[in-house]
Amino acid sequence: MSQTDPEVHPTVEDVAEDIATMEIRGAATIADAAAEALAAQAEDSDATDPEAFRAEMRAAARRLRETRPTAVSLPNSLRYVLGAMEGDSVEELRESVTAGAEEFRTELDQAQENLGRIGANRLRDGDTVMTHCHSTDALSCVEHALEQGKEIHAIVKETRPRKQGHITARWLREMDVPVTLIVDNAARRYLDQTDHVLVGADSIAADGSVINKVGTSGLAVNARERGVPIMVAAQTLKLHPDTMTGHTVEIEMRDEREVLTLDEEDEIGDVTVENPAFDVTPPRYVDAIVTERGQFPPESIVTLMRELFGDQQGGEPWEK
Ligand code: RUB
Numbered sequence: 001m002s003q004t005d006p007e008v009h010p011t012v013e014d015v016a017e018d019i020a021t022m023e024i025r026g027a028a029t030i031a032d033a034a035a036e037a038l039a040a041q042a043e044d045s046d047a048t049d050p051e052a053f054r055a056e057m058r059a060a061a062r063r064l065r066e067t068r069p070t071a072v073s074l075p076n077s078l079r080y081v082l083g084a085m086e087g088d089s090v091e092e093l094r095e096s097v098t099a100g101a102e103e104f105r106t107e108l109d110q111a112q113e114n115l116g117r118i119g120a121n122r123l124r125d126g127d128t129v130m131t132h133c134h135s136t137d138a139l140s141c142v143e144h145a146l147e148q149g150k151e152i153h154a155i156v157k158e159t160r161p162r163k164q165g166h167i168t169a170r171w172l173r174e175m176d177v178p179v180t181l182i183v184d185n186a187a188r189r190y191l192d193q194t195d196h197v198l199v200g201a202d203s204i205a206a207d208g209s210v211i212n213k214v215g216t217s218g219l220a221v222n223a224r225e226r227g228v229p230i231m232v233a234a235q236t237l238k239l240h241p242d243t244m245t246g247h248t249v250e251i252e253m254r255d256e257r258e259v260l261t262l263d264e265e266d267e268i269g270d271v272t273v274e275n276p277a278f279d280v281t282p283p284r285y286v287d288a289i290v291t292e293r294g295q296f297p298p299e300s301i302v303t304l305m306r307e308l309f310g311d312q313q314g315g316e317p318w319e320k
Helices: 010-020 027-044 050-065 073-083 090-120 136-147 164-174 184-193 216-226 241-245 262-268 298-309
Strands: 128-131 153-157 179-182 196-199 210-213 230-233 278-281 288-291 294-296
Touching: 010 027, 010 050, 027 050, 027 073, 027 090, 027 136, 050 073, 050 090, 073 090, 090 136, 090 230, 090 288, 090 294, 128 184, 136 164, 136 196, 136 230, 153 164, 153 184, 164 179, 179 184, 184 216, 196 210, 196 216, 210 216, 216 230, 216 278, 241 298, 288 298, 294 298
Parallel strands: 128 153, 128 196, 153 179, 196 230, 230 288
Antiparallel strands: 210 278, 288 294
C-alpha cells in the first residue's frame, strides 16, 4: 500500500489475509470472496465526498489484487465490480458497487451451474473421472452428471503439498460418489481405469494453454499417452484478457515451508526448495475447455475471448 492509500475496511483486510494464506482458495471462490469484500467496503465506507469513496474502493481492490497472482478470476472480479461503480454522490456510488458485487456473484453461480450441465453431457453412465486439486467448476460437472442419473466413480489425486485432493474427496463423498484416493505419483498407473481426466483452471491463455494446480501438465501428458481425454472445466471468468496482447500468466511461488518443515530441513541439511503452485498445460494436451457458453477445443478459445473482451486495453480501474 502506498503512503497516500486510504485505510481499507477490516473485512477487506481479513479476506485478503485469508486468500493469501489459502483459507479462501480456488479461483471461483476467491473471485466470489473478493466481490463480497468490495461490497463490504462500499457499505461501511464513511467517506463524505465521491472522490474519497472512489479512492477507498481502489485501495481495497489493490489490497485484494496483491494477494495471489495466478488466478485471473481475482482481477476479473475486481474489474467487474469497480467497472459497475458510477454516480455523482457517495450514496449513488455505494449503491452501484453493492449492486455490481451482487450481480457478479449471482452470475458466477449461474455460470457454474450452466457449465456443469454442459460438462455433464461429456460423462457417460458408469464413467470414472480422475481429479487433480479441488475445482468447484469441475465438481459441478460431476454433480450434474449425477442429477442426469449417471453413476460416476472418481480417482482423486492427493495433490501435494497442500492436499486439496482431500477437499475434493470430501465433496464427492457428500454426493455419494465412490472415491479412490491416490498419491500423485500413482496417477499414471490408474489412468488405465480412468475415462476422463477432469480438472479446473486458474487462468486460460489466448492460445488455449491451461494454467492450473502444479501437476496438471504432467497428468495431461500421461493421459494423452494413454488415450484418456482431458477435460478442463472453466467458466469464462478464468479467461485471461492480458494474454491476448502477449502477456504471460505469473506462476505463484509459495513458501518453502509448505514442502519442507524446519525440522525436516535440519535433518537433511541445507537445500534449496522450489514451490511453484501452478503450471501450464499446452493446448495440444487438452481435449475440451468446458465453459458456461459451451465447450471449446482449446485452440478456438481465442474467438470467445475476442467476443467477451473485444479490444479491451488500458490500465486497471484500481490503478487510476
Ligand atoms: C486451486 C486450483 C483449482 C482452480 C479452479 O488452487 O488449482 O483447480 O483454482 O478451481 P489453490 P475452481 O488451491 O492453490 O487455490 O473451479 O473452484 O475455480
